Amino acid sequence: MPRRTRAWLLALFAALFVLPAAGGQVRPRFVGLYWPAFQEDVFELSPGGGFGDYTALAARGNLLAFIRREAPDRPDSSLSLYDLSSARALASIPLEATGWVDSWQLGFWAPGQPYTLNEETLGLTAYDQDLKEILRFSPPDGFDLAAPDPIGQALWCAGFEGSGLTRFDLVTGESASYPAGLPAGWYFSRFLGASPQGGVLSLFSNNSGNQAFFSVEPSGGARLMPVMAGFTAANGGLAYATHAGDGLLMPTPGEGRVLRLSSWREDEYVAGFSQGFLITQAWGEGPALRLIDLDQGEVSAQLQMPPGDTPPAFDLVALSDQGYAVLSDNQYELNRFGLYLWDYSLSPASQPAGIRETTLPALREENDALASAIGEKHGIQIHIRQAGARFVNDTYYGNVLDEEPALTRALLNMQGQLDRFPPGMLQEALVPYYDRFAIYFSGPIGTRGEEGIMAPAGFASAYGGERYIAVSSARSLAHELMHLFEDHLAEPQEAGGRDLLADWLLLCPPEAENAGFYYDYHDENGWELSDTRYTLDDPDAWENPGNAWFIDAYSRTFPLEDRARIFETLFLAGEDAPDLLSSPHLLRKAQYLCAILRERYESLRDAPPLYWERHITPIPYADFVSEFEALDIPLIPIGRLAPVPALC
Structure with a gap:
């Protein structure tokens, strides 16, 4: 994950700890202070602090903290604090230059007290409202990433080659190590943010693609929880697997509860999550940002992208605990850099998000039922999971695909493609010397020798009376089906x-x-x-x-x-x-x-x-x-x- 992306996700995570519900009757507090922009609850900001791009944002209460370069072609940056309730700049200070570094974490250590974390040096600095230093700490060498823990008054550190986490208590000066207890081959990946009650959540991985959440509480208690196969871990402990029309979300680490979001769009992705609130970003048609209350199953607020050839980039987002967000618009090609204030507490009433609750076992049963329905409709056999890799072939072999989200996507894609063919065409393609047709859906396909091609996405072959297609990607289905259609095209012609x-x-x-x-x-x-x-x-x-x-x-x-x-x-x-x-x-x-x-x-x-x-x-x-x-x-x-x- 790019460091800038990680930084704004951490800002989202911190702000969402105390996120209020949107959509209520709220006084339009920013009207008259700022010029309206492309939506009635969106305003343009001009807080100063330089003339370059914004590299970090954080918001809490009525205060906005931001880091901005002096100019887009210079590395010098400044930290600024701005009072949104009065449209007044409170303070601005230069930051220590470390080359062309824009890798800053920015947040609030306490109300009115912003902090910065330089991701190159891992140096943590907290400031008062006048941006006077009140805390400075740098961990010893040997660490690669750090996560501030304002509630626990600590800094958590870890190394990519390490097998655990280290906590530095910023009150007592003591440090403590917390091994993850994972076997050899596992390694630290990244922090997923501080916990609302103190402590930290992190992610560990191994070379086989497996992942696990590792959390440590203020009391020192630690917990290890798997990230289910086929899911991606996000800040705040969310695990998700999404595609158009079907977002699968596991909001609580260690629990088997799965939420299915039918309103998920093809170009939509997870931008931040904490305490049941999810924010998504999307390109193309529809809302650019959506704030979703997973506990209530509602879209609390959404922001529409304005028309035009160069719409805002929204590359940084900072959510406040007061029902608004600040969005950066870094237009590098146009040399234009701005901020928008989105007062989403003014958003209309919440809308249903199309959420239903399920479990992984139920998802497995749904995939089995879908595969069976596809097979019955088209007169073919669909093999998935272990059976999907059991095709008999001298040239190729298949690896097992047992990730239910991937199988859901593959089966829905396969269903959509097969339904495009007129009734009877697949059966008409089955020439007399075969008595059945099957599709094997596997993981990556490998070659046994030099005869085939390396890593094919699919192939067509036969074994005994079975004519079959083996695919590891549903996008290769049409290609392999054409090989099946060739059988009938190649049959002897009339005299x-x-x-x-x-x-x-x-x-x-x-x-x-x-x-x-x-x-x-x-x-x-x-x-x-x-x-x-x-x-x-x-x-x-x-x-x-x-x-x-x-x-x-x-x-x-x-x-x-x-x-x-x-x-x-x-x-x-x-x-x-x-x-x-x-x-x-x-x-x-x-x-x-x-x-x-x-x-x-x-x-x-x-x-x-x-x-x-x-x-x-x-x-x-x-x-x-x-x-x-x-x-x-x-x-x-x-x-x-x-x-x-x-x-x-």
């Missing part, structure tokens, strides 16, 4: 019919050897293919898209990989047309691929426009036949030319 796949070579560069294909995943030196000639990745293709016949080097391995990359790109494209359509040759390939799918699949022949056709104008297969027959070029049928045991 006199053309080979649908052999004609593919007529859409490839005629001057290139083997029509541009290597018929191998590797080059002559054994490296994975990286030849970008004739592809969109060739620098020349930007100015001359007519020189591109393939999407990338991977498309040049085999014709079926060429088709799979095109289908995948068409299927996963967003609202805008994919770049491949800028090439007339790739556009023709895309149109031909869509045409032969409709020609061979009865379920598609008379279907309305298909999902993967939304960015192209379909051309009937008969038009291509007329064009190819006019060329009068003999082709070798290549329906299964150069087969490989596992297609990626």
Whole structure:
């Protein structure tokens, strides 16, 4: 985590200790003191303290403390204290220069007493309201991070290679060590903030990706609690796993309670958390900031991003215990640096946040039910967790994915993609020598030898009567499904019919050897293919898209990989047309691929426009036949030319 991000999250954490509810009837205390901005409860601040960017903010009561550079191109910084209730600067002092360091923690040691912590030296300094020093302490060498503990009157320190925490009592001068008690291979990661009653919360990790909360109370009691697999730890002890439409939150370390937030947006992320209050930040449409009361299940306040080409950055946020926030707007490209005061106590009545409570066992049951429902609807078998890595293959192996949040995202993504296919298409793709179709969802996929590619996101293969796809990312599903659809495309044609796949070579560069294909995943030196000639990745293709016949080097391995990359790109494209359509040759390939799918699949022949056709104008297969027959070029049928045991 960037140090500046960590600093403002710590400011959020400290302020949220005594955060009041928003949305009540509150006197508009700042009206008349400041110019209104883009929202009726947002005001512009001009507190002085320099002309550069803001590097740290903290708010408590009516006081705002901030650290600001004298100029954006100079390292000199100042600490300032500002009374928001009277729009008056109280004091400003220069900070000791330590080079281009903007790594400061800033908070309040007590009401009216700001403190700074230099994250390079770990030196802690507290000030009175006139910014006169009242406390200064620097720990001995050997520590990497520190966390002030105002309630406990202490400074907590730890080293990245350490196995525990050290507490320095700033009243008695004594120090005490608290080992985490974890086995070898675990190490300290970071502090997650001081506790409201004193003490500290921290995070430990190991090389396998496991994490654990480690808290120490003022009495010296320590507690170790796991961060559940698939969740990310945040300041304040929150563990979360989020994606669009489904935010999974575990607000209390050591408890199995899970909150599901159905209103979570795709571009939304956790910005701060403490004592049941969550603040989120998001880009794009909708509120830029949301303050959510998890205990009440309500959105207490939200701030809309103003329109314009250069909206505020909101890179630093400081919440006060008095129902307002101060937001920095560091516009480096414009050399413009400002502050906004958001009086969110004036926000309208709270709104439901779409929260329901569940548990990890219940989440596991929901994933099982979802996998079963997907399988029943589409006539396929869905294998997850241990079963998801039990596919039989000589080239690849799978690792177990047993993180329930990741499985939830994968299954919902898989469901959304499979539902795009017309009814019956998947079963129509199952050719007679297979009796079932399965999807294995695993963790990372590895290769057993030199035959396959390193770390594929998925592959298609078969074992006995089972035709299957193994994927570690739902985004690779469309690519692998195209390999399945190839089975039906490659079946023998009626007498006199053309080979649908052999004609593919007529859409490839005629001057290139083997029509541009290597018929191998590797080059002559054994490296994975990286030849970008004739592809969109060739620098020349930007100015001359007519020189591109393939999407990338991977498309040049085999014709079926060429088709799979095109289908995948068409299927996963967003609202805008994919770049491949800028090439007339790739556009023709895309149109031909869509045409032969409709020609061979009865379920598609008379279907309305298909999902993967939304960015192209379909051309009937008969038009291509007329064009190819006019060329009068003999082709070798290549329906299964150069087969490989596992297609990626």
